[in-house]
Amino acid sequence: MTEIVVNGVKREVQAPSDTPLLYVLRNDLELTGPQFGCGLAQCGACSVLLNGTEVRSCITPLSAVKGKDVTTLEGLPARWAAQKGLSAADAAKTLHPIQAAWIEEQTPLCGFCQNGMMIKATELLEHTPSPTLTQIKAAFTTSGPSPHLCRCGSYTAIIQAVQRAAHAMKGSQA
Amino acid sequence: MSTKQIPVSRRDFVKTGGALFVGFAFADTEKASAAVTATVDKLDPSSPTSWIEIHADNTILIRTGKSDFGQGTVFTAYRQIVAEELGVSFEAITNVISGDTDRTPDGGGTFDLLMHSMPNIRKVAAYVHQALLDLASQQLGVPKAQLSVKEGIVSGGGKSVSYGDLVNGRKLSLTIPVKGDINSMFGLTVEGDPPLKPVSEYSIVGKSFPNSVIVSKVSAKETWAPDVRLPEMLHGRVIHPKTLGSKLIAAGPLDKAKFPNAQVIVKANLVGVVAPTEWEAIKASQQVAAGTKWTEWKGLPGDQRLFQYLKEDADWKTAPVAKSKPKGDVATALPASAKTLSATYQLPYVKHAPIGPTMAVADVRADGTIYIYTHTQNAQALRSGIAHMLSIPADRVVVRTFAGPGHYGRSNGGNAGAEDEAVILSQAVGKPVRVQWTRQDDLQWSTQSSAAISDVQLGVDANGRLASYEISHYMPAMQDDRLVGAILAGLPTIPAPNEIGSLFGIANGMQDPWVYDATPAVAEFAYGTSQVGQTSSPINVGLRDHSLRTPGQYQQNFPRELAITEAAFLAGADPLAFRLQHATDKRVIGVLESVRETSGWQTHKTRSAHISGNMGNLRHGQGVSVMFRSGTFWACVANIAVDMTTGAIKVEKITMACDPGIVINPSQLKRQIEGGVVMGVSMTLLEEVRFNESGVVSSDWRNYPIATMADVPEIKIALINRPEIGSYGQGSEAANALAGPAIAGALLDATGKIARRLPLKPEYVQALLKA
Numbered sequence: 001m002t003e004i005v006v007n008g009v010k011r012e013v014q015a016p017s018d019t020p021l022l023y024v025l026r027n028d029l030e031l032t033g034p035q036f037g038c039g040l041a042q043c044g045a046c047s048v049l050l051n052g053t054e055v056r057s058c059i060t061p062l063s064a065v066k067g068k069d070v071t072t073l074e075g076l077p078a079r080w081a082a083q084k085g086l087s088a089a090d091a092a093k094t095l096h097p098i099q100a101a102w103i104e105e106q107t108p109l110c111g112f113c114q115n116g117m118m119i120k121a122t123e124l125l126e127h128t129p130s131p132t133l134t135q136i137k138a139a140f141t142t143s144g145p146s147p148h149l150c151r152c153g154s155y156t157a158i159i160q161a162v163q164r165a166a167h168a169m170k171g172s173q174a
Numbered sequence: 175m176s177t178k179q180i181p182v183s184r185r186d187f188v189k190t191g192g193a194l195f196v197g198f199a200f201a202d203t204e205k206a207s208a209a210v211t212a213t214v215d216k217l218d219p220s221s222p223t224s225w226i227e228i229h230a231d232n233t234i235l236i237r238t239g240k241s242d243f244g245q246g247t248v249f250t251a252y253r254q255i256v257a258e259e260l261g262v263s264f265e266a267i268t269n270v271i272s273g274d275t276d277r278t279p280d281g282g283g284t285f286d287l288l289m290h291s292m293p294n295i296r297k298v299a300a301y302v303h304q305a306l307l308d309l310a311s312q313q314l315g316v317p318k319a320q321l322s323v324k325e326g327i328v329s330g331g332g333k334s335v336s337y338g339d340l341v342n343g344r345k346l347s348l349t350i351p352v353k354g355d356i357n358s359m360f361g362l363t364v365e366g367d368p369p370l371k372p373v374s375e376y377s378i379v380g381k382s383f384p385n386s387v388i389v390s391k392v393s394a395k396e397t398w399a400p401d402v403r404l405p406e407m408l409h410g411r412v413i414h415p416k417t418l419g420s421k422l423i424a425a426g427p428l429d430k431a432k433f434p435n436a437q438v439i440v441k442a443n444l445v446g447v448v449a450p451t452e453w454e455a456i457k458a459s460q461q462v463a464a465g466t467k468w469t470e471w472k473g474l475p476g477d478q479r480l481f482q483y484l485k486e487d488a489d490w491k492t493a494p495v496a497k498s499k500p501k502g503d504v505a506t507a508l509p510a511s512a513k514t515l516s517a518t519y520q521l522p523y524v525k526h527a528p529i530g531p532t533m534a535v536a537d538v539r540a541d542g543t544i545y546i547y548t549h550t551q552n553a554q555a556l557r558s559g560i561a562h563m564l565s566i567p568a569d570r571v572v573v574r575t576f577a578g579p580g581h582y583g584r585s586n587g588g589n590a591g592a593e594d595e596a597v598i599l600s601q602a603v604g605k606p607v608r609v610q611w612t613r614q615d616d617l618q619w620s621t622q623s624s625a626a627i628s629d630v631q632l633g634v635d636a637n638g639r640l641a642s643y644e645i646s647h648y649m650p651a652m653q654d655d656r657l658v659g660a661i662l663a664g665l666p667t668i669p670a671p672n673e674i675g676s677l678f679g680i681a682n683g684m685q686d687p688w689v690y691d692a693t694p695a696v697a698e699f700a701y702g703t704s705q706v707g708q709t710s711s712p713i714n715v716g717l718r719d720h721s722l723r724t725p726g727q728y729q730q731n732f733p734r735e736l737a738i739t740e741a742a743f744l745a746g747a748d749p750l751a752f753r754l755q756h757a758t759d760k761r762v763i764g765v766l767e768s769v770r771e772t773s774g775w776q777t778h779k780t781r782s783a784h785i786s787g788n789m790g791n792l793r794h795g796q797g798v799s800v801m802f803r804s805g806t807f808w809a810c811v812a813n814i815a816v817d818m819t820t821g822a823i824k825v826e827k828i829t830m831a832c833d834p835g836i837v838i839n840p841s842q843l844k845r846q847i848e849g850g851v852v853m854g855v856s857m858t859l860l861e862e863v864r865f866n867e868s869g870v871v872s873s874d875w876r877n878y879p880i881a882t883m884a885d886v887p888e889i890k891i892a893l894i895n896r897p898e899i900g901s902y903g904q905g906s907e908a909a910n911a912l913a914g915p916a917i918a919g920a921l922l923d924a925t926g927k928i929a930r931r932l933p934l935k936p937e938y939v940q941a942l943l944k945a
Contacts, residue, residue, distance in 0.1 A: 023453050026400075035398070035579075106388060136883075
């Protein structure tokens, strides 16, 4: 049995310790935000935050996550609420500004890759609140194990959503 | 855990005609028990409530057989059009049920969504509108002609009643006239001509309503096809043959000590491994695959010899030749031309390459019914394919569709890839089975978009006008809707598309309407042949082909549009002005003028005229292309920079002008066009299926690269709304076809070099530059 912390909650997992985190999240913990795209860390559909850093859950064994803090797409609202010190009541009805921006910009087409896109955007904006276009492109192409791929071609909409989210997140700090 | 609340989705409990259809409004914790007691009863398509339900609280539910594949059309345009015809607000339509075979009335697939599919629900809305007016007239005692409707309230003669109150407890005396076969590719068609709302009175069409399903996807509340879990469900993997023509010699032994809960299932050439957990299924299948023996096969030309094979070896003589209506006499006009061009254009195989490999869950039940949970574009056609495979009546099969990774036409004839394999494995073990393909499976065992070659001969007269144009297109058969698992298991399937050309004549049909009407002599031909390797493959597989966006037209528009740019250069003319000179249709002229203005096109006759804009080792160029498809006119300008040393092309800007007639939802259309542009840039610069004599060797994103955010150009879009046209053109994603010829035209502009083959990889461009 392995004990891991996912979205702020301690979870006990029976799966073998070499099981990739992706299958633990999707099958054991019913957190289906992360998607199976390649199993090779080449696309980013399965991304989660591990202690705040974007990792590919498809190649991250359960054993590597023990004692660390995992955030999935489902956990983004609570992550934001905790960072902002929102009440539990407010936290329950909020979305992360990144998710809100994704909706306002109508970013997804099929949407299958967007889990990883929003996770990567969270990592970026937590470290770089006012990214330049070059920094945004670098985050989604060269910063991780591979570029984050979108076959529908929503990259322009992703850039616009990141810019919108950055603005909103800064605004909320004022 | 809270129940997943999705404002507009197919997953809510639905009341219809008094019967409760149990839907998918399960809580997070209930995902593991998504086994529904779905009825195999089908909806009666002649009943209006099978299409549109108006509830007492004035909310409305609509049903369509077409599923959403990332265009959002059924959640935006369909709602807008139905709201318009009914006379209700967009927001009044709170639920859209789409795609499921037992819960939607008309079948058909996710293609031709606006021109050929949407009229079904639109006509039903118009019929219902009239029936409601009749009912209101009766109830209010006011003549129908004096009644008007606004936001679902019927008013007249100083009285009013809401739709909800009108239908409350009453049945509309209305029968929807339908024809066709629901199990066919195209499904049912609603007949008749009910009075439609005049376009001049539209207030909902033309506005940018948001796509409601985006909320559930972004907030992790959508149930995607890969999320479906059934009680006792096993995870499955299929070990596909070593080559596209291999037969099984022996499945590898399973190490039961390591994988105590796994099972191997063999049926003819189909080898599957199932296990209670996904990780055990994965590891066990890898272990079994390593020991599985297959016969060898070498029946493909290999990608290096592909175009030579198509030119010299393929049989183009058996299939009838498609021709467009000839104009003038090219035989006399060509030799009389002042300057002539004779050239061959080559396009490689490209993959649909969805971000998620195909998957499906199948539940073959003891009572003989089969439930399939998947992400197909054509659930009814899949249902009949599965029934055919098992030689059972179609009414024993239910297909439920869910959100999935977009795959751009690959399943528009029913099969997304894994459904039949899941059914075969589920039948073998007597439990539900979820088959998930790997990335490698998806690149090597799915269909692809056909390779093609085209020969052009054209002549330009002494006045610099196009005097003669002849093109011959050669493309292997497309639209292979066979179930690959059924083929491997030796079970019945429909035949492979043969050289005669399949559905729509998509292989050897004319797909790219001519738009330069001022040309005096034009002749166009299209030749077909069998899929490469298929007829010689011992298992009848080979390189299977399928629609990928703009199918066939992508292959035909690239050679034509690049040839027209070359003709302009022969004539010493600006390629955009040259196109305008040869166009007579005001909508072709309209998109060209629009793209010229929006892109900041610099009119010039030769590339040297703007070479001063070049810096250092980079040369800049501009190119243009035009297309007419499914009621929509397109023009594209590409601005590129070419590295003269490495041959690397950077697409700096793509400008697209689009005239679809009536623009239904401007912001959604723009997002679709942006996506099409990116796919077009990707196909032009990067994409080519690598294959050897035995099969596809592209296996992952490293050896089948697609565009990343770094490759994305600035994208400018000009939408031309023409309500006076009165029709909805479609194919918003068709932008993918225009980038190639515009970029190749820009390369010619920048360097004087003509690249007649895609993709424009640096080494190819570098070789052209050195030549």
